[in-house]
Amino acid sequence: xxxxxxxxxxxxxxxxxxxxxxxxxxxxxxxxxxxxxxxxxxxxxxxxxxxxxxxxxxxxxxxxxxxxxxxxxxxxxxxxxxxxxxxxxxxxxxx
Numbered sequence: 001x002x003x004x005x006x007x008x009x010x011x012x013x014x015x016x017x018x019x020x021x022x023x024x025x026x027x028x029x030x031x032x033x034x035x036x037x038x039x040x041x042x043x044x045x046x047x048x049x050x051x052x053x054x055x056x057x058x059x060x061x062x063x064x065x066x067x068x069x070x071x072x073x074x075x076x077x078x079x080x081x082x083x084x085x086x087x088x089x090x091x092x093x094x095x
Contacts, residue, residue: 034082
């Protein structure tokens, strides 16, 4: 009986770790893509178009990774939140 409990505990630990790792990936990818997109907009406004293009392409690479991913809905929601938060921060800095 103790042996079964130990195996169940190990399994639960493994599943918990896997869940935490997978959730962090979507959030961190969304945050990074949004940050790159916002920086691209900032560089465009500064007429630094080559830099803006590089940043935009990097953000698009991350976004495309989630186009047909099972977590695309979660990614898109987080991406929009981070992107909009970044825009708000940029507007506050300009004031």
